[in-house]
Protein backbone atom coordinates (compact mmCIF):
# COMPACT_ATOMS: atom_id res chain seq x y z
CA UNK A 304 0.00 0.00 0.00
CA UNK A 305 1.36 3.42 -0.92
CA UNK A 306 1.93 6.20 1.60
CA UNK A 307 -0.98 8.15 0.11
CA UNK A 308 -3.39 5.24 0.62
CA UNK A 309 -2.32 4.73 4.23
CA UNK A 310 -2.41 8.48 4.88
CA UNK A 311 -5.98 8.58 3.56
CA UNK A 312 -6.92 6.11 6.34
CA UNK A 313 -5.37 8.36 9.00
CA UNK A 314 -7.09 11.38 7.48
CA UNK A 315 -10.55 9.91 7.98
CA UNK A 316 -10.54 11.16 11.58
CA UNK A 317 -10.13 14.88 11.02
CA UNK A 318 -10.25 15.84 14.68
CA UNK A 319 -7.42 13.44 15.46
CA UNK A 320 -5.38 14.68 12.53
CA UNK A 321 -5.73 18.27 13.75
CA UNK A 322 -4.77 17.28 17.26
CA UNK A 323 -1.74 15.24 16.01
CA UNK A 324 -0.64 18.16 13.86
CA UNK A 325 -0.90 20.61 16.77
CA UNK A 326 0.85 18.32 19.27
CA UNK A 327 3.88 17.92 17.00
CA UNK A 328 3.99 21.59 16.11
CA UNK A 329 4.08 22.37 19.84
CA UNK A 330 7.23 20.21 20.13
CA UNK A 331 8.72 21.92 17.09
CA UNK A 332 8.15 25.33 18.73
CA UNK A 333 9.75 24.14 21.95
CA UNK A 334 12.74 23.05 19.88
CA UNK A 335 12.97 26.50 18.28
CA UNK A 336 12.94 28.34 21.62
CA UNK A 337 15.49 26.00 23.10
CA UNK A 338 17.82 26.20 20.09
CA UNK A 339 17.61 30.02 19.99
CA UNK A 340 18.74 30.12 23.61
CA UNK A 341 22.09 28.60 22.66
CA UNK A 342 24.60 31.04 21.34
CA UNK A 343 26.39 29.48 18.39
CA UNK A 344 23.65 26.93 17.68
CA UNK A 345 24.49 26.98 13.97
CA UNK A 346 28.15 26.43 14.80
CA UNK A 347 27.18 23.44 16.96
CA UNK A 348 25.17 21.97 14.07
CA UNK A 349 28.11 22.49 11.74
CA UNK A 350 30.41 20.79 14.22
CA UNK A 351 28.04 17.87 14.69
CA UNK A 352 27.79 17.41 10.94
CA UNK A 353 31.57 17.53 10.48
CA UNK A 354 32.24 15.03 13.27
CA UNK A 355 29.70 12.64 11.72
CA UNK A 356 31.25 13.08 8.25
CA UNK A 357 34.64 12.26 9.74
CA UNK A 358 33.20 9.17 11.44
CA UNK A 359 31.68 7.90 8.21
CA UNK A 360 34.97 8.39 6.33
CA UNK A 361 36.92 6.45 8.96
CA UNK A 362 34.22 4.13 10.23
CA UNK A 363 36.30 0.95 10.05
CA UNK A 364 39.08 2.42 12.20
CA UNK A 365 36.72 3.88 14.81
CA UNK A 366 34.77 0.64 15.08
CA UNK A 367 37.92 -1.41 15.63
CA UNK A 368 39.18 1.11 18.19
CA UNK A 369 35.82 0.98 19.95
CA UNK A 370 35.81 -2.82 20.01
CA UNK A 371 39.34 -2.98 21.43
CA UNK A 372 38.56 -0.47 24.21
CA UNK A 373 35.23 -2.09 25.07
CA UNK A 374 36.92 -5.48 25.37
CA UNK A 375 39.59 -3.94 27.61
CA UNK A 376 36.74 -2.80 29.87
CA UNK A 377 35.46 -6.36 30.13
CA UNK A 378 32.56 -5.99 27.67
CA UNK A 379 31.72 -8.80 25.21
CA UNK A 380 31.52 -7.40 21.68
CA UNK A 381 29.54 -9.11 18.89
CA UNK A 382 29.18 -8.23 15.20
CA UNK A 383 26.02 -8.79 13.19
CA UNK A 384 25.79 -8.27 9.44
CA UNK A 385 22.00 -8.28 9.38
CA UNK A 386 18.83 -8.45 11.49
CA UNK A 387 18.80 -12.25 11.60
CA UNK A 388 22.34 -12.43 12.95
CA UNK A 389 21.54 -9.72 15.49
CA UNK A 390 18.48 -11.59 16.76
CA UNK A 391 20.35 -14.90 16.97
CA UNK A 392 23.20 -13.32 18.93
CA UNK A 393 20.75 -11.78 21.43
CA UNK A 394 18.90 -15.07 21.72
CA UNK A 395 22.15 -17.00 22.35
CA UNK A 396 23.10 -14.61 25.16
CA UNK A 397 19.65 -15.00 26.71
CA UNK A 398 19.85 -18.80 26.44
CA UNK A 399 23.23 -18.76 28.16
CA UNK A 400 21.60 -16.95 31.09
CA UNK A 401 18.50 -19.11 30.89
CA UNK A 402 16.60 -15.84 30.64
CA UNK A 403 12.84 -15.93 30.24
CA UNK A 404 12.04 -12.31 31.15
CA UNK A 405 13.61 -9.33 29.42
CA UNK A 406 13.12 -5.60 29.94
CA UNK A 407 14.01 -3.37 27.02
CA UNK A 408 14.48 0.38 26.86
CA UNK A 409 13.77 2.25 23.63
CA UNK A 410 15.82 1.02 20.70
CA UNK A 411 14.85 1.71 17.10
CA UNK A 412 17.46 -0.84 16.00
CA UNK A 413 15.67 -3.69 17.76
CA UNK A 414 12.43 -2.48 16.14
CA UNK A 415 14.21 -2.53 12.78
CA UNK A 416 15.37 -6.13 13.44
CA UNK A 417 11.91 -7.19 14.73
CA UNK A 418 13.55 -8.54 17.86
CA UNK A 419 10.40 -8.65 20.01
CA UNK A 420 8.40 -11.12 17.86
CA UNK A 421 11.58 -13.16 17.32
CA UNK A 422 12.14 -13.61 21.06
CA UNK A 423 8.46 -13.97 21.91
CA UNK A 424 8.16 -16.85 19.44
CA UNK A 425 10.87 -18.56 21.53
CA UNK A 426 8.92 -18.23 24.76
CA UNK A 427 10.69 -15.13 26.09
CA UNK A 428 8.70 -12.25 27.59
CA UNK A 429 9.96 -8.91 26.32
CA UNK A 430 8.63 -5.80 28.05
CA UNK A 431 9.28 -2.37 26.54
CA UNK A 432 9.86 -0.07 29.49
CA UNK A 433 9.70 3.35 27.87
CA UNK A 434 6.13 4.47 28.63
CA UNK A 435 5.28 5.37 25.03
CA UNK A 436 6.80 2.10 23.81
CA UNK A 437 4.86 0.13 26.40
CA UNK A 438 1.63 1.78 25.28
CA UNK A 439 2.15 0.78 21.64
CA UNK A 440 3.33 -2.67 22.70
CA UNK A 441 0.10 -3.23 24.64
CA UNK A 442 -1.85 -1.96 21.62
CA UNK A 443 0.16 -4.36 19.41
CA UNK A 444 1.18 -1.54 17.14
CA UNK A 445 4.58 -0.33 15.94
CA UNK A 446 5.81 3.07 17.22
CA UNK A 447 4.60 5.94 15.05
CA UNK A 448 7.45 8.32 15.97
CA UNK A 449 11.05 7.65 17.00
CA UNK A 450 11.00 9.87 20.10
CA UNK A 451 7.26 9.96 20.85
CA UNK A 452 6.23 6.41 19.93
CA UNK A 453 2.60 6.77 21.03
CA UNK A 454 1.99 10.32 19.78
CA UNK A 455 -0.91 9.04 17.65
CA UNK A 456 -2.79 8.00 20.82
CA UNK A 457 -4.87 10.34 22.95
CA UNK A 458 -4.91 10.04 26.74
CA UNK A 459 -8.43 8.62 26.45
CA UNK A 460 -7.07 5.87 24.16
CA UNK A 461 -4.42 5.09 26.78
CA UNK A 462 -7.06 5.00 29.52
CA UNK A 463 -9.01 2.34 27.62
CA UNK A 464 -5.87 0.36 26.82
CA UNK A 465 -4.77 0.30 30.46
CA UNK A 466 -8.24 -0.77 31.62
CA UNK A 467 -8.06 -3.69 29.21
CA UNK A 468 -4.46 -4.80 29.88
CA UNK A 469 -3.55 -3.53 33.35
CA UNK A 470 -6.99 -3.67 34.96
CA UNK A 471 -7.05 0.05 35.83
CA UNK A 472 -10.26 1.89 36.68
CA UNK A 473 -11.72 4.41 34.18
CA UNK A 474 -10.13 7.82 34.77
CA UNK A 475 -11.27 9.88 31.76
CA UNK A 476 -7.66 9.97 30.64
CA UNK A 477 -6.18 11.38 33.86
CA UNK A 478 -2.44 11.47 33.01
CA UNK A 479 -1.24 11.44 36.64
CA UNK A 480 -3.29 8.38 37.47
CA UNK A 481 -2.28 6.58 34.27
CA UNK A 482 1.43 7.29 34.74
CA UNK A 483 1.20 6.07 38.36
CA UNK A 484 -0.40 2.81 37.23
CA UNK A 485 2.20 2.34 34.48
CA UNK A 486 4.92 2.91 37.06
CA UNK A 487 3.54 0.19 39.35
CA UNK A 488 3.17 -2.21 36.45
CA UNK A 489 6.71 -1.59 35.19
CA UNK A 490 8.31 -1.78 38.66
CA UNK A 491 7.20 -5.37 38.87
CA UNK A 492 8.68 -6.12 35.44
CA UNK A 493 12.02 -4.50 36.35
CA UNK A 494 12.29 -6.46 39.62
CA UNK A 495 11.70 -9.78 37.91
CA UNK A 496 13.74 -9.34 34.73
CA UNK A 497 16.67 -11.65 33.97
CA UNK A 498 18.33 -9.51 31.31
CA UNK A 499 18.08 -5.85 30.24
CA UNK A 500 18.36 -4.77 26.61
CA UNK A 501 19.03 -1.15 25.70
CA UNK A 502 19.68 0.79 22.54
CA UNK A 503 22.71 3.06 22.18
CA UNK A 504 22.67 6.78 21.43
CA UNK A 505 26.42 7.19 21.22
CA UNK A 506 29.31 4.70 21.29
CA UNK A 507 32.58 6.40 22.18
CA UNK A 508 35.57 4.97 20.28
CA UNK A 509 38.28 6.24 22.64
CA UNK A 510 36.65 4.85 25.81
CA UNK A 511 34.80 1.77 24.55
CA UNK A 512 31.70 2.89 26.49
CA UNK A 513 28.16 3.66 25.34
CA UNK A 514 25.73 6.43 26.26
CA UNK A 515 21.98 5.87 26.49
CA UNK A 516 19.61 8.86 26.79
CA UNK A 517 16.18 8.50 28.41
CA UNK A 518 13.75 10.79 30.19
CA UNK A 519 12.33 8.07 32.41
CA UNK A 520 15.46 6.41 33.78
CA UNK A 521 14.13 3.10 32.50
CA UNK A 522 17.42 2.03 30.88
CA UNK A 523 19.26 2.50 34.20
CA UNK A 524 16.57 0.75 36.18
CA UNK A 525 16.66 -2.26 33.85
CA UNK A 526 20.44 -2.52 33.65
CA UNK A 527 21.06 -2.15 37.39
CA UNK A 528 18.52 -4.78 38.38
CA UNK A 529 19.20 -7.48 35.77
CA UNK A 530 22.18 -9.83 35.79
CA UNK A 531 23.21 -9.00 32.23
CA UNK A 532 22.99 -5.99 29.92
CA UNK A 533 22.83 -6.25 26.13
CA UNK A 534 23.32 -2.95 24.25
CA UNK A 535 22.36 -3.05 20.56
CA UNK A 536 23.76 -0.42 18.20
CA UNK A 537 24.02 0.34 14.49
CA UNK A 538 27.54 0.88 13.17
CA UNK A 539 26.86 4.59 12.64
CA UNK A 540 26.42 5.31 16.37
CA UNK A 541 30.17 5.76 16.84
CA UNK A 542 31.67 9.09 17.85
CA UNK A 543 35.45 9.44 18.06
CA UNK A 544 36.04 10.97 21.51
CA UNK A 545 34.27 11.47 24.80
CA UNK A 546 34.62 15.25 24.43
CA UNK A 547 32.35 15.08 21.34
CA UNK A 548 29.46 14.13 23.62
CA UNK A 549 29.36 17.80 24.58
CA UNK A 550 28.28 18.60 21.02
CA UNK A 551 25.80 15.78 20.47
CA UNK A 552 24.07 15.74 23.86
CA UNK A 553 23.32 19.45 23.50
CA UNK A 554 22.02 19.01 19.96
CA UNK A 555 19.99 15.88 20.63
CA UNK A 556 17.77 16.91 23.54
CA UNK A 557 17.04 20.39 22.24
CA UNK A 558 16.15 19.09 18.78
CA UNK A 559 14.05 16.21 20.12
CA UNK A 560 11.90 17.79 22.82
CA UNK A 561 13.27 21.28 23.44
CA UNK A 562 14.89 20.18 26.71
CA UNK A 563 18.42 21.46 27.42
CA UNK A 564 19.43 17.86 28.18
CA UNK A 565 17.67 14.52 28.51
CA UNK A 566 16.85 13.71 32.13
CA UNK A 567 19.22 10.74 32.12
CA UNK A 568 22.30 10.58 29.90
CA UNK A 569 23.70 7.32 31.25
CA UNK A 570 27.22 6.15 30.58
CA UNK A 571 27.77 2.39 30.52
CA UNK A 572 31.50 1.77 30.35
CA UNK A 573 31.91 -1.70 31.87
CA UNK A 574 29.87 -4.46 33.48
CA UNK A 575 28.97 -4.15 37.16
CA UNK A 576 30.84 -6.56 39.44
CA UNK A 577 29.53 -10.09 39.02
CA UNK A 578 27.44 -9.15 35.96
CA UNK A 579 27.88 -9.29 32.19
CA UNK A 580 27.69 -6.60 29.54
CA UNK A 581 27.40 -7.29 25.81
CA UNK A 582 27.39 -4.92 22.84
CA UNK A 583 25.98 -6.07 19.51
CA UNK A 584 27.21 -3.95 16.59
CA UNK A 585 24.88 -4.21 13.61
CA UNK A 586 25.25 -3.36 9.93
CA UNK A 587 21.90 -4.39 8.40
CA UNK A 588 22.24 -2.38 5.19
CA UNK A 589 24.18 0.57 6.59
CA UNK A 590 27.39 -0.24 4.67
CA UNK A 591 25.37 -0.29 1.47
CA UNK A 592 23.88 3.11 2.29
CA UNK A 593 27.40 4.36 3.02
CA UNK A 594 28.45 3.35 -0.48
CA UNK A 595 25.70 5.50 -2.08
CA UNK A 596 27.41 8.83 -2.39
CA UNK A 597 24.20 10.85 -2.72
CA UNK A 598 22.63 9.25 0.34
CA UNK A 599 25.49 8.47 2.75
CA UNK A 600 24.88 11.62 4.80
CA UNK A 601 21.60 10.05 5.94
CA UNK A 602 23.82 8.01 8.30
CA UNK A 603 24.64 11.21 10.24
CA UNK A 604 21.19 10.90 11.85
CA UNK A 605 21.11 11.00 15.66
CA UNK A 606 17.39 10.07 15.76
CA UNK A 607 16.09 13.25 17.37
CA UNK A 608 12.78 13.24 15.44
CA UNK A 609 12.90 17.00 14.69
CA UNK A 610 12.39 16.42 10.97
CA UNK A 611 9.15 14.57 11.76
CA UNK A 612 7.82 17.27 14.09
CA UNK A 613 8.29 19.96 11.48
CA UNK A 614 7.17 18.02 8.39
CA UNK A 615 3.71 19.14 7.18
CA UNK A 616 3.17 15.73 5.57
CA UNK A 617 4.18 13.70 8.61
CA UNK A 618 2.12 15.82 10.96
CA UNK A 619 -1.01 15.27 8.88
CA UNK A 620 -0.46 11.68 7.76
CA UNK A 621 0.84 10.00 10.95
CA UNK A 622 3.86 7.74 11.40
CA UNK A 623 2.12 4.49 10.49
CA UNK A 624 1.40 5.71 6.97
CA UNK A 625 5.14 5.34 6.23
CA UNK A 626 5.07 1.59 6.96
CA UNK A 627 8.75 1.66 7.94
CA UNK A 628 10.52 1.53 11.31
CA UNK A 629 11.77 5.09 10.94
CA UNK A 630 8.95 7.27 9.60
CA UNK A 631 8.97 10.86 8.37
CA UNK A 632 11.50 12.61 6.16
CA UNK A 633 14.55 10.67 7.40
CA UNK A 634 12.70 7.36 7.04
CA UNK A 635 11.83 8.34 3.49
CA UNK A 636 15.51 8.56 2.55
CA UNK A 637 16.60 5.47 4.51
CA UNK A 638 13.81 3.09 3.47
CA UNK A 639 14.29 3.10 -0.35
CA UNK A 640 17.84 1.86 0.26
CA UNK A 641 16.42 -1.15 2.09
CA UNK A 642 13.63 -2.00 -0.36
CA UNK A 643 13.16 0.34 -3.30
CA UNK A 644 10.01 -1.33 -4.60
CA UNK A 645 8.19 -1.46 -1.28
CA UNK A 646 9.04 2.09 -0.21
CA UNK A 647 9.05 3.87 -3.58
CA UNK A 648 6.12 6.12 -2.62
CA UNK A 649 7.93 7.61 0.42
CA UNK A 650 10.29 10.09 -1.29
CA UNK A 651 7.16 11.54 -2.92
CA UNK A 652 5.50 12.08 0.48
CA UNK A 653 7.05 15.51 0.77
CA UNK A 654 6.44 19.08 -0.33
CA UNK A 655 10.23 19.51 -0.65
CA UNK A 656 9.83 22.66 1.46
CA UNK A 657 13.19 21.95 3.13
CA UNK A 658 11.97 22.48 6.69
CA UNK A 659 13.40 19.07 7.67
CA UNK A 660 16.88 20.07 6.50
CA UNK A 661 16.58 23.41 8.33
CA UNK A 662 15.93 21.82 11.72
CA UNK A 663 18.19 18.77 11.40
CA UNK A 664 20.84 19.13 14.13
CA UNK A 665 23.48 17.38 12.02
CA UNK A 666 22.61 19.23 8.84
CA UNK A 667 21.48 16.33 6.70
CA UNK A 668 20.33 17.62 3.29
CA UNK A 669 17.12 15.63 3.68
CA UNK A 670 14.96 17.36 1.08
CA UNK A 671 17.72 17.17 -1.53
CA UNK A 672 18.06 13.44 -0.90
CA UNK A 673 14.30 13.03 -1.23
CA UNK A 674 14.51 14.71 -4.62
CA UNK A 675 17.44 12.48 -5.63
CA UNK A 676 15.55 9.32 -4.64
CA UNK A 677 12.66 10.49 -6.85
CA UNK A 678 15.04 10.63 -9.80
CA UNK A 679 16.34 7.12 -9.07
CA UNK A 680 12.80 5.77 -8.71
CA UNK A 681 11.54 7.35 -11.92
CA UNK A 682 14.50 5.84 -13.82
CA UNK A 683 14.28 2.39 -12.25
CA UNK A 684 10.56 1.84 -12.00
CA UNK A 685 7.76 1.79 -14.50
CA UNK A 686 5.64 4.88 -13.98
CA UNK A 687 1.86 4.99 -14.51
CA UNK A 688 0.94 5.93 -18.10
CA UNK A 689 -1.15 8.93 -16.99
CA UNK A 690 1.71 10.39 -14.96
CA UNK A 691 4.22 9.76 -17.75
CA UNK A 692 2.13 11.45 -20.43
CA UNK A 693 1.26 14.41 -18.19
CA UNK A 694 4.94 14.98 -17.41
CA UNK A 695 5.93 14.59 -21.06
CA UNK A 696 3.32 17.15 -22.13
CA UNK A 697 4.39 19.49 -19.32
CA UNK A 698 8.01 19.16 -20.52
CA UNK A 699 7.04 20.25 -24.04
CA UNK A 700 4.80 23.11 -22.87
CA UNK A 701 7.35 24.47 -20.37
CA UNK A 702 10.14 24.48 -22.95
CA UNK A 703 8.20 26.53 -25.54
CA UNK A 704 7.21 30.05 -24.36
CA UNK A 705 4.48 30.49 -27.00
CA UNK A 706 2.85 27.20 -26.09
CA UNK A 707 3.20 28.01 -22.39
CA UNK A 708 1.32 31.30 -22.88
CA UNK A 709 -1.49 29.59 -24.81
CA UNK A 710 -1.73 26.87 -22.14
CA UNK A 711 -1.85 29.53 -19.41
CA UNK A 712 -4.62 31.44 -21.15
CA UNK A 713 -6.64 28.25 -21.71
CA UNK A 714 -6.20 27.15 -18.07
CA UNK A 715 -7.30 30.56 -16.78
CA UNK A 716 -10.33 30.54 -19.07
CA UNK A 717 -11.27 27.02 -17.98
CA UNK A 718 -10.85 27.79 -14.28
CA UNK A 719 -13.16 30.76 -14.63
CA UNK A 720 -15.78 29.40 -16.99
CA UNK A 721 -15.75 25.60 -17.17
CA UNK A 722 -18.45 23.71 -15.22
CA UNK A 723 -17.20 22.54 -11.81
CA UNK A 724 -17.34 18.82 -12.64
CA UNK A 725 -14.76 19.34 -15.41
CA UNK A 726 -12.23 20.64 -12.86
CA UNK A 727 -13.11 18.72 -9.72
CA UNK A 728 -13.23 15.11 -10.85
CA UNK A 729 -11.38 11.84 -10.24
CA UNK A 730 -8.49 12.88 -12.48
CA UNK A 731 -7.76 15.91 -10.30
CA UNK A 732 -6.38 14.38 -7.06
CA UNK A 733 -5.30 17.84 -5.90
CA UNK A 734 -8.84 19.16 -6.07
CA UNK A 735 -10.22 16.39 -3.83
CA UNK A 736 -9.40 18.32 -0.69
CA UNK A 737 -8.64 21.79 -1.95
CA UNK A 738 -10.03 24.64 -3.98
CA UNK A 739 -7.90 25.73 -6.91
CA UNK A 740 -6.75 29.36 -6.75
CA UNK A 741 -9.06 32.11 -7.90
CA UNK A 742 -8.09 33.45 -11.31
CA UNK A 743 -7.03 37.10 -11.35
CA UNK A 744 -7.99 39.42 -14.20
CA UNK A 745 -4.53 39.62 -15.68
CA UNK A 746 -1.44 37.42 -15.75
CA UNK A 747 2.13 38.60 -15.16
CA UNK A 748 3.05 38.51 -18.84
CA UNK A 749 0.15 40.79 -19.88
CA UNK A 750 0.80 43.12 -16.95
CA UNK A 751 4.52 43.38 -17.84
CA UNK A 752 3.85 44.07 -21.53
CA UNK A 753 1.29 46.73 -20.67
CA UNK A 754 3.71 48.43 -18.31
CA UNK A 755 6.43 48.49 -20.95
CA UNK A 756 4.04 49.89 -23.53
CA UNK A 757 3.02 52.67 -21.19
CA UNK A 758 6.65 53.48 -20.51
Ligand code: SF4
Nearest residue numbers: 604605607608610663
Ligand atom coordinates in the same frame (compact mmCIF):
# COMPACT_ATOMS: atom_id res chain seq x y z
S1 SF4 B 1 17.43 13.33 10.10
FE1 SF4 B 1 18.14 14.97 11.42
S2 SF4 B 1 16.25 15.89 12.21
FE2 SF4 B 1 15.67 13.86 11.39
S3 SF4 B 1 15.80 12.46 13.12
FE3 SF4 B 1 17.79 12.41 12.10
S4 SF4 B 1 19.04 13.93 13.17
FE4 SF4 B 1 16.92 14.34 13.71
